[in-house]
Every structure is written in structure tokens, then in C-alpha cells.
Amino acid sequence: MKRFYLVGFALLLAFDSLNLVCFKMAGTHALPVETSVAWLGRVFSHPWIYGAVAGYVGAFVTWMSLLKHAPIGPAFAASHLEVVSVMLLSWWLFAEPVTPVQIAGAVAILAGIACLAIAEGDAEVEPDAVTA
Amino acid sequence: MHGLVLTLWIANVVLDTAGQLAFKAAAGDGRAGDGLARWRYMFARPWIWTGIACYVAEFVVWIAFLSLVPLSEGVLLGSINIVAVMVAGRILFREKLSPLRVTGILLVAAGVAIVGVGS
Structure with a gap:
């Protein structure tokens, strides 16, 4: 189950990042914005837009x-790792500034996800109520 | 916050939470089986469509919301959704909320809010 979550969230992050970068590139290539x-x-x-759709x-x-x-509460929280990856990618690929406050926020998100990962290890002994 | 902004924000929280719960209801159905059969099972039932409808509606609401509020404040308010989904998961799916899980979820929500403030 640990492997399932690790692979799952890594894939989710990859697709979210693909989506974001492609959207940004699609928007940049289509300037100026008009209705x-x-x-x-x-x-x-x-x-680019098709890459975004694939994402x-x-x-x-x-x-x-x-x-x-995955239980929806912790999984939905963990999916916000995307906020950190978006920040890193926009800084790295698009040279957008990252503020110290944002870095503090990113650290809090990572700490939270570390807690959820440890909690998941414990939960394997004592699983959630069956939802079906 | 004036009326329209508040209305759009509440609509966003409700649609986001309802959408996630609908997806969980679809995905967590143990009778669905595996592989392609599982997808056929899910798409033949209303939950996954409910989730998709919530997301399409949420997208429209979010665009309208962001036309009135700066993106950073939007991100800040979005962190409330994390807590809303946690509470709803507890109530509807009886998900266990150990102290470590709650700590983790609140840290993520706080982190998202801080990123919003900092941008």
C-alpha cells in the first residue's frame, strides 16, 4: 500500500505539473489575450494545449x-503538494519570483504531508471503516 | 467582503467538497472491480458524473470569484476547502481522524494559506 500511494501521488504531481506548464506555454504562445x-x-x-488536456x-x-x-480527507490535503511544485516550476522555468513567506508556506505543506505519510504507516495496522 | 464575493466563495467551498465526496463515493465502491471493468462500472453510475458536474460548475464559479478577488486571496480562502473535505470525509465515510492525520491536514491547510498571503 505504501508503494501504491508513493507511485500514485508521484504520478498525480507529474500530470498536474504537465497541465500547468502546458497551459502557461499555450497562453504565452497565443498572446495577446482576446475574447x-x-x-x-x-x-x-x-x-501545448493538448499537453494540458493530457495532463x-x-x-x-x-x-x-x-x-x-485512499481516505478522501488526508488524500485531498496531500494533493496540495501541487502548490509546492507549481511554485518551484514557475521559479525554475518562468523565472517568477518566490518570496520568503511562500517558502515558509511550502515548508508547512511538506511538514503536513510528512505527518500524513507517517500516519498512513500507522493506519495500516488499524484501517479506516469500509466505505462500500 | 461584499455579498457577491461571499456567495461565490461559499459556492466554491460547497462545490469543491461535494465534488471530492462524489469522486470518493464513485472510486471507493468495492463492487466496481478492477481495470477497465471498474471504469465502465463507475461511468454507468451517477457519482462520477456528479463529481464532474461539480467541477465544471466550480471552474465557472472560481473564474468569476477571481475576477473580483486577487489570486493570492483566492488561494488563501481555498485552504478552507481542505478542512471542509476532512470534516465531510469524517462524517460521511467515517474516516479515522487520528491526531497525526489532523495535524498533517491542518499543516497543509495553513501552508496553502501562507503561500496565498506571501504572493
């Missing part, structure tokens, strides 16, 4: 597979 058919045409004429589909399939076993 027009021409703008939509520009968005969909670059391959959505992949993340959805991964999430539904994780939820087969």
Missing part, C-alpha cells in the same frame, strides 16, 4: 485510482 475566435484559434493551433485526463485517472483506497 475572440482568433485567440481560441491560436490557443488550439499550438501543441487533466492523466490526473483524473490517477486521482480516481488513488481514491479506491
Whole structure:
């Protein structure tokens, strides 16, 4: 089960990041933003938007597979690891600034997920009530 | 916060929580089996469609919300959803909330709020 969660959340993070980066690239390539058919045409004429869609589909399939076993409360919280990866990627790929306060927030998120991972190890002895 | 912003925010929390619970109800059904058969089973029942409908509606509400409120405040308020889903999971699916789990979830919620404040 530990492996299941590790692979599941890693995949979820990968698909979410793919989605985000592709959306950003699709938006950049389609500038200037207009509420027009021409703008939509520009968005969909670059391959980036299809990468974003693939990210959505992949993340959805991964999430539904994780939820087969994962309790929704802790899993939904853990899925916010995405906030940290978005921050790192936007800093690394798009040179967007990261503030010290944001780093403090990221550390709190990581600490929370570490707690959830340890709690999950304990929960294997004493599983959740069956939901079916 | 004026009326429309508050209404949109509450709609966002409700739709996000309801959507996640619907997805859990679909995915956690032990009779669904495995592999492709599981997906066929899920798509033949209303829960997964309820979740998808909530997400489409939430997307619209979120765009409207962000047109009135800066993104950082949006992220800040979004951290409430984490706590809402935790409480709902406890009530509807009887999920165990050990002190360590609650600590972890609250830390993540606080972290998301701090990221919102800091941007």
C-alpha cells in the first residue's frame, strides 16, 4: 500500500505539473489575450494545449485510482503538494519570483504531508471503516 | 467582503467538497472491480458524473470569484476547502481522524494559506 500511494501521488504531481506548464506555454504562445475566435484559434493551433488536456485526463485517472483506497480527507490535503511544485516550476522555468513567506508556506505543506505519510504507516495496522 | 464575493466563495467551498465526496463515493465502491471493468462500472453510475458536474460548475464559479478577488486571496480562502473535505470525509465515510492525520491536514491547510498571503 505504501508503494501504491508513493507511485500514485508521484504520478498525480507529474500530470498536474504537465497541465500547468502546458497551459502557461499555450497562453504565452497565443498572446495577446482576446475574447475572440482568433485567440481560441491560436490557443488550439499550438501543441501545448493538448499537453494540458493530457495532463487533466492523466490526473483524473490517477486521482480516481488513488481514491479506491485512499481516505478522501488526508488524500485531498496531500494533493496540495501541487502548490509546492507549481511554485518551484514557475521559479525554475518562468523565472517568477518566490518570496520568503511562500517558502515558509511550502515548508508547512511538506511538514503536513510528512505527518500524513507517517500516519498512513500507522493506519495500516488499524484501517479506516469500509466505505462500500 | 461584499455579498457577491461571499456567495461565490461559499459556492466554491460547497462545490469543491461535494465534488471530492462524489469522486470518493464513485472510486471507493468495492463492487466496481478492477481495470477497465471498474471504469465502465463507475461511468454507468451517477457519482462520477456528479463529481464532474461539480467541477465544471466550480471552474465557472472560481473564474468569476477571481475576477473580483486577487489570486493570492483566492488561494488563501481555498485552504478552507481542505478542512471542509476532512470534516465531510469524517462524517460521511467515517474516516479515522487520528491526531497525526489532523495535524498533517491542518499543516497543509495553513501552508496553502501562507503561500496565498506571501504572493
